[in-house]
Amino acid sequence: MHRPEHLKNAGLKSTLPRLKVLDLFENGKERHLSAEDVYKQLLGSGEDVGLATVYRVLTQFERAGLLVRHHFEGGKSVFELNKGEHHDHILCLQCGHVEEFHDKAIEARQEKVAGELGFAIRDHSLQLYADCTRKKCPHKP
Amino acid sequence: MHRPEHLKNAGLKSTLPRLKVLDLFENGKERHLSAEDVYKQLLGSGEDVGLATVYRVLTQFERAGLLVRHHFEGGKSVFELNKGEHHDHILCLQCGHVEEFHDKAIEARQEKVAGELGFAIRDHSLQLYADCTRKKCPHKP
DNA sequence: TTGCAAATAAGAACGATTATCATTTGCATA
DNA sequence: TATGCAAATGATAATCGTTCTTATTTGCAA
Numbered sequence: 001m002h003r004p005e006h007l008k009n010a011g012l013k014s015t016l017p018r019l020k021v022l023d024l025f026e027n028g029k030e031r032h033l034s035a036e037d038v039y040k041q042l043l044g045s046g047e048d049v050g051l052a053t054v055y056r057v058l059t060q061f062e063r064a065g066l067l068v069r070h071h072f073e074g075g076k077s078v079f080e081l082n083k084g085e086h087h088d089h090i091l092c093l094q095c096g097h098v099e100e101f102h103d104k105a106i107e108a109r110q111e112k113v114a115g116e117l118g119f120a121i122r123d124h125s126l127q128l129y130a131d132c133t134r135k136k137c138p139h140k141p
Numbered sequence: 142m143h144r145p146e147h148l149k150n151a152g153l154k155s156t157l158p159r160l161k162v163l164d165l166f167e168n169g170k171e172r173h174l175s176a177e178d179v180y181k182q183l184l185g186s187g188e189d190v191g192l193a194t195v196y197r198v199l200t201q202f203e204r205a206g207l208l209v210r211h212h213f214e215g216g217k218s219v220f221e222l223n224k225g226e227h228h229d230h231i232l233c234l235q236c237g238h239v240e241e242f243h244d245k246a247i248e249a250r251q252e253k254v255a256g257e258l259g260f261a262i263r264d265h266s267l268q269l270y271a272d273c274t275r276k277k278c279p280h281k282p
Numbered sequence: 283t284t285g286c287a288a289a290t291a292a293g294a295a296c297g298a299t300t301a302t303c304a305t306t307t308g309c310a311t312a
Numbered sequence: 313t314a315t316g317c318a319a320a321t322g323a324t325a326a327t328c329g330t331t332c333t334t335a336t337t338t339g340c341a342a
Contacts, residue, residue, distance in 0.1 A: 013308055015320065035299080050322035055299060057320095071214060073266075075329090076298060090260055103254050109247045110269055117240055119231055119271035125214070126267045128251055130260035154339055156289060176330080191291040196330060198289095216298090217329060 010064030017042075017049045021057050025067065025081045032098045034076045072098075072127060088126040095132070151205030158183075158190045162198050166208065166222045173239045175217045213268060229267040236273070 006022070007014045020042055024033065028041065039054045058079055061067040067079045072091060078098075087100040106126070114121045147163070148155045161183055166174065169182065180195045199220055202208040208220045213232060219239075228241040247267070255262045 013319065015308070017321075048322085050324095052300080052323075053321055059300095071212065073212060075216075090255060090258060092260070093263055099258055099260075101254050101258060103250055106247050106250045106254075109244055109250070113242050113244050113247075114231060114269055114271050115274075117231060117242060118274050119233070119240070119269070120274050121269050121271045122234055123270040124268060125270075126251075127265060128255055128260070128262050129264040129266075130255050130262045132259060133256075133261050134259045154288065156339070158290075189291085191293095193292075193331080194290060200331095 006066060010060075010066065012060060012064065017047075017053050018057050018061075020045075020047050020049070021054065021061070022066070025079070032070070032078050032080050034078050036076065038079075071125070073129070088128075090128040090130050093129055093131050147207060151201075151207065153201060153205065158188075158194050159198050159202075161186075161188050161190065162195065162202070163207070166220070173211070173219050173221045175219050177217065179220075212266065214270070229269075231269040231271055234270055234272055 007018055012018060021038055024038055024041055025031070030037070033041075035051070035055050035058055038058065039049065039051050042049045042054070058067060058069075058077075062069050062079065065082055068082045070078045070080070070089065072078055072089070085102065087102040088106075090099040090101060091097075092099070110124060111121060148159055153159060162179055165179055165182055166172070171178070174182075176192070176196050176199055179199065180190065180192050183190045183195070199208060199210075199218075203210050203220065206223055209223045211219045211221070211230065213219055213230070226243065228243040229247075231240040231242060232238075233240070251265060252262060
């Protein structure tokens with residue numbers, strides 16, 4: 001466990017709210033959390049954090065490369081730990097579960113298409129909205 | 142020009158604001174417009190529409206299948222005419238220009254990946270954020 | 283024409299996020 | 313270990329995109 005160093009390396013003081021937020025992402029059961037999710041879970045654990053602090057910390061962690069921000073449908077930002085390797089997401093329309101995937105063929109085609117149109121890709125965003133085909137829909141029923 | 146019939150078919154009365162909005166999308170120079178874009182352009186043309194009406198009309202047109210809504214980065218919804226055939230988007234990071242593309246190989250891989258994970262795709266969203274590689278960046282400099 | 287349901291404009295209300303600011307805290311230094 | 317100060321915090325106001333409310337206007341069928 002070297003969370004404090006992560007913060008230090010990012011030029012951020014090691015404060016209680018920051019450690020708590022990091023802990024949520026590293027040890028919580030959901031990998032993908034909105035600011036409100038984080039806020040409510042911290043309040044539920046008896047932590048006394050402000051919502052403004054949660055927003056600030058999430059943005060700082062994103063800038064520091066500790067978290068990645070996603071813009072799924074629904075208007076609110078969703079964050080997850082930055083594990084280094086890029087991936088895209090499937091969102092289950094029934095249970096809200098978020099599954100990750102990475103497909104080299106898709107990425108290669110993206111590069112090809114962009115190149116033909118005269119663009120160099122800097123970033124991309126791909127989400128699949130889908131229904132579970134098995135009934136082992138693994139989360140909220 | 143059969144705009145009024147489009148509206149009638151959608152169960153919508155043929156009103157001035159609705160015709161003006163449709164006209165903007167059909168004959169304006171930008172294909173992709175936010176609610177604010179539409180509102181400002183109408184005001185600029187001397188039309189006296191309310192912002193609330195613009196939002197309502199855009200939502201109705203989306204429900205009627207006349208427009209398609211996109212959620213690009215930046216928080217605001219962007220609409221375009223529904224031409225029937227699905228496509229994805231490249232957004233130029235320099236000029237803000239939106240280019241459309243469609244790649245069967247990408248779509249096929251999406252189906253494959255989702256199927257392997259036990260999902261049936263209902264919808265998807267793919268955006269490429271890119272830099273122009275030619276200097277003929279065709280819009281706002 | 284006239285009547286009435288549908289549509290409108292203006293502004294209040296809303297949810298997510300950001301800014302403000304007085305108070306508190308981490309931590310380098312004495 | 314005590315202390316000073318910049319950085320961080322929490323409460324709250326403000327902002328931004330969007331939706332709701334309501335009194336008024338309008339399309340259109342009779």
